[in-house]
Amino acid sequence: MTSTGTITGTATTAGAKAHARAQEADHRGRVATMPTVPASAWPDPPQGVEPRDLVHAEVVAGGGYTHLVVARGTHVRLTDLAGDACAHVLAYRADRPWERLNVADTVKVQWQVYLTSGHLLLSDAGRVLASVVGDTSGRQDALYGTTTRARNEQRYGDGSPQGGSPAGRELFAVAAAKHGLARRDLPPSISFFQGVRIDAAGHPVFEGSAGAGRALTIRAEAPLILLVANTAHPLDPRPEFTSTPLEVVAWKGRAADESDPLWTATPEGRRAFANTVADLTARGIA
Amino acid sequence: MTTELTTDDALRGEVLLDEVVPARAPWSAVVAAGDTLTIVDLGGNQAVDFLVYDAHDTTLRYSAPDTIQAQDSIFLTTGSVLRDCEHGPLMTVTADDCGRHDTLGGACSKESNTLRYGHHTAAQHACAENFLAEGGRHGLGKRDLVSNINWYMNVPVDPDGALGIVDGISAPGLSVSLRAERDVLVVVSNCPQVNNPCNGFDPTAIRMVVTR
Numbered sequence: 046m047t048s049t050g051t052i053t054g055t056a057t058t059a060g061a062k063a064h065a066r067a068q069e070a071d072h073r074g075r076v077a078t079m080p081t082v083p084a085s086a087w088p089d090p091p092q093g094v095e096p097r098d099l100v101h102a103e104v105v106a107g108g109g110y111t112h113l114v115v116a117r118g119t120h121v122r123l124t125d126l127a128g129d130a131c132a133h134v135l136a137y138r139a140d141r142p143w144e145r146l147n148v149a150d151t152v153k154v155q156w157q158v159y160l161t162s163g164h165l166l167l168s169d170a171g172r173v174l175a176s177v178v179g180d181t182s183g184r185q186d187a188l189y190g191t192t193t194r195a196r197n198e199q200r201y202g203d204g205s206p207q208g209g210s211p212a213g214r215e216l217f218a219v220a221a222a223k224h225g226l227a228r229r230d231l232p233p234s235i236s237f238f239q240g241v242r243i244d245a246a247g248h249p250v251f252e253g254s255a256g257a258g259r260a261l262t263i264r265a266e267a268p269l270i271l272l273v274a275n276t277a278h279p280l281d282p283r284p285e286f287t288s289t290p291l292e293v294v295a296w297k298g299r300a301a302d303e304s305d306p307l308w309t310a311t312p313e314g315r316r317a318f319a320n321t322v323a324d325l326t327a328r329g330i331a
Numbered sequence: 332m333t334t335e336l337t338t339d340d341a342l343r344g345e346v347l348l349d350e351v352v353p354a355r356a357p358w359s360a361v362v363a364a365g366d367t368l369t370i371v372d373l374g375g376n377q378a379v380d381f382l383v384y385d386a387h388d389t390t391l392r393y394s395a396p397d398t399i400q401a402q403d404s405i406f407l408t409t410g411s412v413l414r415d416c417e418h419g420p421l422m423t424v425t426a427d428d429c430g431r432h433d434t435l436g437g438a439c440s441k442e443s444n445t446l447r448y449g450h451h452t453a454a455q456h457a458c459a460e461n462f463l464a465e466g467g468r469h470g471l472g473k474r475d476l477v478s479n480i481n482w483y484m485n486v487p488v489d490p491d492g493a494l495g496i497v498d499g500i501s502a503p504g505l506s507v508s509l510r511a512e513r514d515v516l517v518v519v520s521n522c523p524q525v526n527n528p529c530n531g532f533d534p535t536a537i538r539m540v541v542t543r
Contacts, residue, residue, distance in 0.1 A: 143472075143473050143474055147437065147478075148437075148478060149395075149435060149436060149437020149438070149478040149479075150437055150440075150443045150446075152435060152494055153435070153436050153437060153443070153447075153494065153496075154443055154446045154447055156493055156494060156495055157492050157493060157494065158435070158488055158492045158494050159491075159492035167443075167446070169440070169442070169443075169459075169473075169476070170442045171440070171441075171442030171443050171444075171445050171446050172442075188395075188396065188399065188405065188435060189396050189399065189400055190394065190395070190396025190397065190400070191396070193397060193416070193417050193418040194417065195417055195418040195419065196397075196400070196418045214416065214417070227390075228390050228416070229389075229390045229392075229474050229475055230474055231416070232477045232478070233394065233395055233396050233477060233478050234396075242492075243405055243488040243492075245490065246404070247404045247405045247406045247431070247487075247488065248403050248404055248405075249399070249403070249405070279396070279400045280400065313446045313447060316445055316446045316449070316450070317446050320442070320445065320446070
């Protein structure tokens with residue numbers, strides 16, 4: 046209860062209105078996990094980025110989620126502020142969301158399960174959704190997906206989206222619904238900042254975080270819907286649910302063209318970019 | 332329908348269905364709770380791309396991540412429980428002659444073939460085509476396709492993270508058996524891929540037997 050609320054009371058519409066309108070000022074500077082709107086007001090733009098080019102700036106609480114629709118060329122930087130964020134990510138073509146991240150094609154086509162700078166996030170249609178253009182973490186997982194309500198209930202006693210240990214799939218389901226998408230639109234996801242390695246016998250080894258302040262930047266190679274759930278990794282062995290804030294900052298930029306080193310880095314990537322630009326050109330998007 | 336059964340223990344019991352799926356073709360069936368589906372690799376080293384759904388609510392579908400979360404390996408073999416996207420059990424592997432099966436590589440598609448091998452492959456048949464065609468008969472569409480199982484396909488992960496489809500470890504006549512934990516819809520693509528060793532560069536027929 047704020048002092049304003051006590052003074053004005055909320056028994057009348059006028060009092061309730063005054064109480065509501067006092068809240069923004071009362072909370073200024075006191076809430077760390079929130080969006081900054083407009084993003085140009087974000088106090089700490091990435092180096093070389095003009096404030097006016099920022100299109101999204103937000104700190105997502107541990108156990109929270111966000112969702113963005115971004116133009117082709119947008120750069121999205123995820124930062125593990127305190128060292129125990131885990132950013133579960135799904136990506137869809139904004140103009141045709143039935144084309145979406147396909148983790149199996151992503152790892153198979155690129156002959157690599159550990160995705161870092163220079164790797165591509167591929168759709169199910171032989172095209173690039175996003176490129177990883179920066180990674181100071183090196184910890185990620187493309188195989189183990191996210192958590193479910195049932196399993197979080199087993200492990201932590203609760204997996205509901207409103208509870209203290211929300212499952213990634215529950216957060217994704219809510220985020221997806223805001224774009225007209227349903228649970229059948231949630232394929233296996235990828236996650237960043239909590240690493241998993243596969244040993245020689247095929248067993249998973251949970252590596253955890255590389256530490257506070259590590260960041261990953263992806264570049265949208267097509268207009269995208271991005272869903273980001275920040276919640277504990279399914280293989281996190283700690284008995285207590287552990288999830289700390291995730292910063293999400295996005296800014297305008299340019300998508301890859303034929304002069305980009307990633308375009309020619311691999312034959313698979315070259316053909317993926319060619320397919321992507323051919324499709325976007327036909328649609329008038331590139 | 333053949334009446335000649337192998338002596339494989341997996342095929343004991345009342346035979347409800349016994350069909351040969353030709354090379355490159357799709358297949359589907361509802362397997363009732365408690366019944367067992369046995370997949371026989373007739374020619375050896377034939378990848379069988381496999382999706383499974385709750386027969387009464389297809390929004391509950393196989394989840395590769397949930398399946399491997401609940402066991403200590405990325406590979407499937409006897410004892411593995413195939414889990415749905417809400418972590419519930421769909422089927423359990425009750426017998427496996429081959430030893431290990433792939434959960435990571437997903438299905439081939441015309442589109443991904445253009446990335447992996449070149450645009451000259453665009454006219455070739457692919458598993459995604461089979462899944463779309465066969466799934467469509469059950470009201471399933473593109474949104475319902477997720478990372479699938481590849482029975483008999485050999486996909487190691489190297490210490491540096493390199494993964495690839497390499498020469499198979501299956502042989503003619505080997506089988507894998509799956510018990511349905513509830514009524515399930517199984518949709519299969521008998522993989523037509525000819526550009527890598529997943530089918531020994533020669534797609535062959537498979538046999539599907541449901542026993543009770």
